[in-house]
Amino acid sequence: MESNKDDKKVLPNKLERHKLFGSVIPGPKSKPTEKEQMADLQNSKNDYLFDLDAVGISNVKHPIQVTSTMNPTSQTTIGTFNFSSTIKKDSKGTNMSRFTEQLHAYYQDGKLNVTLTDLKQYTQELALRLKSNDASIEVHFPWFFERKGPFSEIAGLNHADASIYVDYTKESGFNIRVGLTGSVTTLCPCSKEISEYSAHNQRGKISMEIDITDNFDENEIDWKYALLEAAESNASARIHPVLKRTDEKMVTEQAYENPRFVEDMVRLVAADLYEYSFVKAFYVACRNEESIHLHDAIASVTYNKNTEH
Numbered sequence: 001m002e003s004n005k006d007d008k009k010v011l012p013n014k015l016e017r018h019k020l021f022g023s024v025i026p027g028p029k030s031k032p033t034e035k036e037q038m039a040d041l042q043n044s045k046n047d048y049l050f051d052l053d054a055v056g057i058s059n060v061k062h063p064i065q066v067t068s069t070m071n072p073t074s075q076t077t078i079g080t081f082n083f084s085s086t087i088k089k090d091s092k093g094t095n096m097s098r099f100t101e102q103l104h105a106y107y108q109d110g111k112l113n114v115t116l117t118d119l120k121q122y123t124q125e126l127a128l129r130l131k132s133n134d135a136s137i138e139v140h141f142p143w144f145f146e147r148k149g150p151f152s153e154i155a156g157l158n159h160a161d162a163s164i165y166v167d168y169t170k171e172s173g174f175n176i177r178v179g180l181t182g183s184v185t186t187l188c189p190c191s192k193e194i195s196e197y198s199a200h201n202q203r204g205k206i207s208m209e210i211d212i213t214d215n216f217d218e219n220e221i222d223w224k225y226a227l228l229e230a231a232e233s234n235a236s237a238r239i240h241p242v243l244k245r246t247d248e249k250m251v252t253e254q255a256y257e258n259p260r261f262v263e264d265m266v267r268l269v270a271a272d273l274y275e276y277s278f279v280k281a282f283y284v285a286c287r288n289e290e291s292i293h294l295h296d297a298i299a300s301v302t303y304n305k306n307t308e309h
Protein backbone atom coordinates (compact mmCIF):
# COMPACT_ATOMS: atom_id res chain seq x y z
CA MET A 1 0.00 0.00 0.00
CA GLU A 2 1.28 3.40 -0.95
CA SER A 3 1.30 6.50 1.24
CA ASN A 4 1.37 10.09 0.01
CA LYS A 5 3.43 12.85 1.57
CA ASP A 6 0.79 13.64 4.24
CA ASP A 7 0.93 9.97 5.33
CA LYS A 8 -2.65 9.42 4.11
CA LYS A 9 -3.38 5.94 2.68
CA VAL A 10 -3.88 5.75 -1.10
CA LEU A 11 -6.49 3.01 -1.49
CA PRO A 12 -6.84 0.89 -4.65
CA ASN A 13 -10.06 1.62 -6.55
CA LYS A 14 -13.21 -0.32 -5.58
CA LEU A 15 -12.87 -2.92 -8.38
CA GLU A 16 -9.28 -3.61 -7.35
CA ARG A 17 -10.32 -3.79 -3.69
CA HIS A 18 -12.98 -6.40 -4.49
CA LYS A 19 -10.38 -8.43 -6.45
CA LEU A 20 -8.05 -8.13 -3.47
CA PHE A 21 -10.72 -9.70 -1.28
CA GLY A 22 -11.47 -12.56 -3.67
CA SER A 23 -14.00 -11.35 -6.26
CA VAL A 24 -13.47 -12.92 -9.69
CA ILE A 25 -14.50 -11.92 -13.21
CA PRO A 26 -17.77 -13.72 -14.18
CA GLY A 27 -17.13 -16.93 -16.14
CA PRO A 28 -18.95 -18.03 -19.32
CA LYS A 29 -22.69 -18.56 -18.78
CA SER A 30 -24.74 -21.16 -20.61
CA LYS A 31 -28.06 -21.34 -18.74
CA PRO A 32 -31.09 -19.50 -20.18
CA THR A 33 -31.85 -15.97 -19.02
CA GLU A 34 -35.35 -15.81 -20.56
CA LYS A 35 -38.03 -16.86 -18.04
CA GLU A 36 -39.81 -19.06 -20.61
CA GLN A 37 -36.67 -21.12 -21.19
CA MET A 38 -35.76 -21.51 -17.49
CA ALA A 39 -36.36 -24.73 -15.57
CA ASP A 40 -39.45 -24.44 -13.36
CA LEU A 41 -38.65 -26.96 -10.63
CA GLN A 42 -41.38 -25.82 -8.25
CA ASN A 43 -44.04 -26.64 -10.85
CA SER A 44 -42.70 -30.18 -11.49
CA LYS A 45 -45.29 -32.92 -11.13
CA ASN A 46 -44.42 -36.31 -9.63
CA ASP A 47 -45.23 -38.34 -6.55
CA TYR A 48 -43.42 -36.34 -3.87
CA LEU A 49 -44.56 -38.68 -1.06
CA PHE A 50 -46.46 -36.32 1.30
CA ASP A 51 -49.08 -33.59 1.16
CA LEU A 52 -47.86 -30.51 3.04
CA ASP A 53 -49.92 -28.67 5.69
CA ALA A 54 -48.21 -25.37 5.03
CA VAL A 55 -45.64 -23.94 2.67
CA GLY A 56 -44.93 -20.27 2.34
CA ILE A 57 -42.92 -17.46 3.86
CA SER A 58 -42.63 -16.17 7.41
CA ASN A 59 -41.22 -13.23 9.33
CA VAL A 60 -42.10 -10.73 6.58
CA LYS A 61 -42.00 -7.20 7.98
CA HIS A 62 -44.08 -4.51 6.30
CA PRO A 63 -45.70 -1.16 7.16
CA ILE A 64 -49.45 -1.49 7.69
CA GLN A 65 -52.38 0.78 8.54
CA VAL A 66 -54.40 0.09 11.68
CA THR A 67 -57.62 1.79 12.77
CA SER A 68 -58.91 1.88 16.30
CA THR A 69 -61.66 3.37 18.46
CA MET A 70 -58.94 4.59 20.84
CA ASN A 71 -56.60 7.45 20.02
CA PRO A 72 -54.74 7.47 17.69
CA THR A 73 -57.73 6.34 15.61
CA SER A 74 -55.46 5.65 12.67
CA GLN A 75 -51.79 4.68 12.76
CA THR A 76 -49.04 3.23 10.63
CA THR A 77 -47.25 0.41 12.38
CA ILE A 78 -45.10 -2.58 11.39
CA GLY A 79 -46.76 -5.91 10.66
CA THR A 80 -44.85 -9.20 10.79
CA PHE A 81 -46.56 -11.62 8.44
CA ASN A 82 -46.59 -15.36 7.76
CA PHE A 83 -48.23 -16.46 4.49
CA SER A 84 -48.82 -20.06 3.48
CA SER A 85 -51.04 -22.58 1.74
CA THR A 86 -51.18 -26.36 1.63
CA ILE A 87 -49.78 -28.31 -1.32
CA LYS A 88 -50.55 -31.79 -2.55
CA LYS A 89 -47.92 -34.49 -2.88
CA ASP A 90 -48.04 -34.34 -6.68
CA SER A 91 -46.62 -30.82 -6.62
CA LYS A 92 -42.94 -30.16 -5.86
CA GLY A 93 -43.27 -26.63 -4.55
CA THR A 94 -45.14 -23.36 -4.31
CA ASN A 95 -44.46 -20.14 -6.22
CA MET A 96 -42.95 -18.16 -3.37
CA SER A 97 -42.52 -14.89 -5.23
CA ARG A 98 -46.30 -14.57 -5.46
CA PHE A 99 -46.63 -14.03 -1.69
CA THR A 100 -44.56 -10.85 -1.63
CA GLU A 101 -45.77 -9.85 -5.09
CA GLN A 102 -49.31 -9.59 -3.72
CA LEU A 103 -48.13 -7.80 -0.60
CA HIS A 104 -46.52 -5.06 -2.67
CA ALA A 105 -49.54 -4.82 -4.97
CA TYR A 106 -51.80 -4.20 -1.95
CA TYR A 107 -49.32 -1.70 -0.53
CA GLN A 108 -49.20 0.24 -3.81
CA ASP A 109 -53.00 0.30 -4.01
CA GLY A 110 -53.13 1.67 -0.44
CA LYS A 111 -55.00 -1.46 0.66
CA LEU A 112 -52.71 -2.72 3.42
CA ASN A 113 -55.26 -1.89 6.10
CA VAL A 114 -55.22 -4.54 8.73
CA THR A 115 -58.99 -4.90 9.01
CA LEU A 116 -60.63 -8.29 9.11
CA THR A 117 -62.56 -7.45 5.94
CA ASP A 118 -59.41 -6.55 4.01
CA LEU A 119 -57.44 -9.51 5.32
CA LYS A 120 -60.23 -11.88 4.29
CA GLN A 121 -60.13 -10.45 0.78
CA TYR A 122 -56.33 -10.68 0.85
CA THR A 123 -56.36 -14.36 1.85
CA GLN A 124 -58.93 -15.35 -0.75
CA GLU A 125 -56.99 -13.53 -3.47
CA LEU A 126 -53.78 -15.21 -2.32
CA ALA A 127 -55.38 -18.64 -2.78
CA LEU A 128 -56.42 -17.62 -6.31
CA ARG A 129 -52.95 -16.29 -7.11
CA LEU A 130 -51.37 -19.54 -5.88
CA LYS A 131 -53.98 -21.57 -7.82
CA SER A 132 -54.69 -23.28 -4.50
CA ASN A 133 -57.89 -24.22 -2.67
CA ASP A 134 -56.66 -22.53 0.49
CA ALA A 135 -54.42 -19.87 1.97
CA SER A 136 -53.57 -18.68 5.47
CA ILE A 137 -52.15 -15.46 6.76
CA GLU A 138 -51.00 -14.43 10.17
CA VAL A 139 -49.97 -10.91 11.15
CA HIS A 140 -48.54 -9.62 14.43
CA PHE A 141 -48.17 -5.92 15.09
CA PRO A 142 -47.56 -3.47 17.91
CA TRP A 143 -50.76 -1.47 18.40
CA PHE A 144 -50.41 1.90 20.09
CA PHE A 145 -53.09 3.56 22.19
CA GLU A 146 -53.30 6.72 24.24
CA ARG A 147 -53.33 6.37 28.00
CA LYS A 148 -53.91 9.25 30.44
CA GLY A 149 -52.73 9.51 34.02
CA PRO A 150 -55.77 8.72 36.23
CA PHE A 151 -55.60 12.05 38.11
CA SER A 152 -53.51 14.45 36.03
CA GLU A 153 -54.96 13.18 32.73
CA ILE A 154 -51.57 13.74 31.14
CA ALA A 155 -51.38 11.47 28.12
CA GLY A 156 -48.77 9.23 26.55
CA LEU A 157 -48.78 6.22 24.23
CA ASN A 158 -48.84 2.63 25.46
CA HIS A 159 -48.72 -0.39 23.21
CA ALA A 160 -49.92 -3.99 23.12
CA ASP A 161 -49.08 -6.80 20.69
CA ALA A 162 -52.02 -7.62 18.45
CA SER A 163 -52.39 -10.54 16.06
CA ILE A 164 -54.82 -11.74 13.42
CA TYR A 165 -55.00 -15.20 11.86
CA VAL A 166 -57.13 -15.79 8.76
CA ASP A 167 -57.56 -19.27 7.28
CA TYR A 168 -59.45 -19.58 4.02
CA THR A 169 -60.55 -22.75 2.23
CA LYS A 170 -62.69 -22.84 -0.87
CA GLU A 171 -64.91 -25.50 0.73
CA SER A 172 -65.61 -23.98 4.14
CA GLY A 173 -64.77 -20.27 3.81
CA PHE A 174 -63.03 -18.29 6.53
CA ASN A 175 -61.86 -19.03 10.04
CA ILE A 176 -60.65 -15.99 11.98
CA ARG A 177 -58.76 -15.75 15.24
CA VAL A 178 -57.52 -12.54 16.85
CA GLY A 179 -55.18 -12.05 19.76
CA LEU A 180 -53.73 -9.44 22.05
CA THR A 181 -50.95 -9.43 24.63
CA GLY A 182 -51.10 -6.49 27.02
CA SER A 183 -49.26 -5.53 30.19
CA VAL A 184 -50.78 -4.85 33.61
CA THR A 185 -49.77 -4.44 37.25
CA THR A 186 -50.56 -7.32 39.61
CA LEU A 187 -50.13 -7.13 43.37
CA CYS A 188 -49.67 -10.38 45.29
CA PRO A 189 -52.65 -11.21 47.56
CA CYS A 190 -50.55 -13.57 49.67
CA SER A 191 -47.86 -10.98 50.27
CA LYS A 192 -50.52 -8.42 51.24
CA GLU A 193 -52.18 -10.87 53.62
CA ILE A 194 -49.09 -12.03 55.48
CA SER A 195 -47.07 -8.85 55.69
CA GLU A 196 -47.36 -6.10 58.34
CA TYR A 197 -47.09 -3.58 55.55
CA SER A 198 -46.54 -3.42 51.77
CA ALA A 199 -46.97 -6.20 49.19
CA HIS A 200 -44.76 -7.15 46.29
CA ASN A 201 -46.10 -6.55 42.83
CA GLN A 202 -45.12 -7.35 39.28
CA ARG A 203 -45.67 -6.63 35.63
CA GLY A 204 -48.12 -9.18 34.25
CA LYS A 205 -48.38 -10.06 30.57
CA ILE A 206 -51.90 -11.11 29.64
CA SER A 207 -52.17 -13.01 26.33
CA MET A 208 -55.57 -13.65 24.82
CA GLU A 209 -56.56 -15.45 21.61
CA ILE A 210 -60.18 -15.67 20.59
CA ASP A 211 -62.18 -17.33 17.82
CA ILE A 212 -64.77 -14.80 16.75
CA THR A 213 -68.34 -15.47 15.67
CA ASP A 214 -69.13 -15.52 11.94
CA ASN A 215 -71.38 -12.46 12.16
CA PHE A 216 -68.80 -10.32 14.01
CA ASP A 217 -68.94 -6.70 12.81
CA GLU A 218 -65.61 -4.95 13.28
CA ASN A 219 -67.25 -1.57 12.62
CA GLU A 220 -69.41 -2.07 15.70
CA ILE A 221 -66.81 -3.55 18.05
CA ASP A 222 -63.10 -2.74 18.18
CA TRP A 223 -61.78 -6.19 19.21
CA LYS A 224 -58.39 -4.72 20.20
CA TYR A 225 -60.03 -2.35 22.67
CA ALA A 226 -62.35 -5.11 23.95
CA LEU A 227 -59.45 -7.47 24.65
CA LEU A 228 -57.33 -4.74 26.22
CA GLU A 229 -60.23 -3.81 28.49
CA ALA A 230 -60.74 -7.46 29.52
CA ALA A 231 -57.09 -7.60 30.62
CA GLU A 232 -56.73 -4.18 32.22
CA SER A 233 -60.08 -3.86 33.99
CA ASN A 234 -59.41 -7.11 35.88
CA ALA A 235 -55.84 -6.31 36.91
CA SER A 236 -54.60 -4.79 40.16
CA ALA A 237 -53.85 -1.62 38.19
CA ARG A 238 -53.30 -0.40 34.65
CA ILE A 239 -49.90 0.57 33.30
CA HIS A 240 -49.24 4.18 32.29
CA PRO A 241 -46.57 5.90 30.22
CA VAL A 242 -46.79 9.15 32.25
CA LEU A 243 -47.55 9.31 35.99
CA LYS A 244 -47.30 12.46 38.11
CA ARG A 245 -47.20 12.02 41.92
CA THR A 246 -50.96 12.51 42.12
CA ASP A 247 -51.39 9.63 39.65
CA GLU A 248 -48.75 7.43 41.24
CA LYS A 249 -50.54 7.60 44.60
CA MET A 250 -53.79 6.54 42.91
CA VAL A 251 -52.39 3.53 41.01
CA THR A 252 -50.40 2.36 44.04
CA GLU A 253 -53.50 2.43 46.26
CA GLN A 254 -55.67 0.91 43.55
CA ALA A 255 -53.25 -2.03 43.18
CA TYR A 256 -53.30 -2.58 46.97
CA GLU A 257 -57.11 -2.56 46.93
CA ASN A 258 -57.23 -5.12 44.08
CA PRO A 259 -54.68 -7.88 44.76
CA ARG A 260 -54.47 -10.63 42.11
CA PHE A 261 -52.76 -14.00 41.82
CA VAL A 262 -51.81 -15.12 38.34
CA GLU A 263 -54.68 -17.66 38.63
CA ASP A 264 -57.13 -14.86 39.57
CA MET A 265 -56.10 -12.90 36.50
CA VAL A 266 -56.78 -15.62 33.93
CA ARG A 267 -60.10 -16.56 35.56
CA LEU A 268 -61.34 -12.96 35.70
CA VAL A 269 -60.30 -12.27 32.10
CA ALA A 270 -61.91 -15.58 31.05
CA ALA A 271 -65.17 -14.43 32.69
CA ASP A 272 -65.19 -11.23 30.60
CA LEU A 273 -64.42 -13.13 27.40
CA TYR A 274 -67.18 -15.60 28.26
CA GLU A 275 -69.60 -12.68 28.47
CA TYR A 276 -68.50 -11.12 25.15
CA SER A 277 -71.12 -12.31 22.66
CA PHE A 278 -68.67 -12.17 19.72
CA VAL A 279 -66.30 -14.72 21.30
CA LYS A 280 -66.80 -18.40 20.32
CA ALA A 281 -63.76 -19.82 22.12
CA PHE A 282 -60.80 -18.36 23.95
CA TYR A 283 -57.35 -18.91 25.36
CA VAL A 284 -56.06 -16.68 28.18
CA ALA A 285 -52.60 -16.81 29.71
CA CYS A 286 -50.94 -14.65 32.31
CA ARG A 287 -47.20 -14.44 32.88
CA ASN A 288 -46.11 -12.44 35.89
CA GLU A 289 -42.56 -11.18 35.81
CA GLU A 290 -42.00 -11.69 39.52
CA SER A 291 -40.23 -8.96 41.44
CA ILE A 292 -39.24 -11.33 44.30
CA HIS A 293 -37.95 -14.11 42.00
CA LEU A 294 -35.88 -14.46 38.87
CA HIS A 295 -38.55 -16.74 37.42
CA ASP A 296 -42.05 -15.93 36.16
CA ALA A 297 -45.40 -17.17 37.49
CA ILE A 298 -47.79 -18.50 34.81
CA ALA A 299 -51.40 -19.64 34.42
CA SER A 300 -53.62 -20.29 31.41
CA VAL A 301 -57.11 -21.39 30.46
CA THR A 302 -58.77 -22.48 27.21
CA TYR A 303 -62.52 -22.60 26.81
CA ASN A 304 -64.97 -23.32 24.00
CA LYS A 305 -68.39 -21.76 24.53
CA ASN A 306 -70.05 -24.27 22.15
CA THR A 307 -68.92 -27.33 24.08
CA GLU A 308 -68.90 -25.48 27.44
CA HIS A 309 -65.46 -26.76 28.43
Ligand SMILES: Nc1nc2c(ncn2[C@@H]2O[C@H](COP(=O)(O)OP(=O)(O)OP(=O)(O)O)[C@@H](O)[C@H]2O)c(=O)[nH]1
Nearest residue numbers: 035040042043055092093094095096097098099101
Ligand atom coordinates in the same frame (compact mmCIF):
# COMPACT_ATOMS: atom_id res chain seq x y z
N1 LIG B 1 -40.84 -23.40 -3.70
C1 LIG B 1 -39.72 -22.86 -3.16
N2 LIG B 1 -39.28 -21.69 -3.64
C2 LIG B 1 -38.16 -21.15 -3.06
C3 LIG B 1 -37.49 -21.77 -1.99
N3 LIG B 1 -36.45 -20.98 -1.63
C4 LIG B 1 -36.52 -19.88 -2.43
N4 LIG B 1 -37.56 -19.97 -3.31
C5 LIG B 1 -38.13 -18.94 -4.17
O1 LIG B 1 -38.33 -19.21 -5.52
C6 LIG B 1 -38.86 -17.99 -6.02
C7 LIG B 1 -38.91 -17.96 -7.52
O2 LIG B 1 -39.87 -18.93 -7.93
P1 LIG B 1 -41.34 -18.54 -8.40
O3 LIG B 1 -42.00 -17.69 -7.41
O4 LIG B 1 -42.05 -19.83 -8.75
O5 LIG B 1 -41.00 -17.70 -9.68
P2 LIG B 1 -41.71 -17.71 -11.12
O6 LIG B 1 -41.95 -19.11 -11.60
O7 LIG B 1 -40.88 -16.80 -11.95
O8 LIG B 1 -43.08 -17.02 -10.73
P3 LIG B 1 -44.53 -17.19 -11.44
O9 LIG B 1 -44.42 -16.55 -12.78
O10 LIG B 1 -45.46 -16.45 -10.49
O11 LIG B 1 -44.86 -18.68 -11.50
C8 LIG B 1 -38.02 -16.91 -5.41
O12 LIG B 1 -38.86 -15.86 -4.97
C9 LIG B 1 -37.38 -17.64 -4.21
O13 LIG B 1 -37.66 -16.95 -3.00
C10 LIG B 1 -37.98 -23.02 -1.52
O14 LIG B 1 -37.45 -23.64 -0.58
N5 LIG B 1 -39.10 -23.52 -2.13
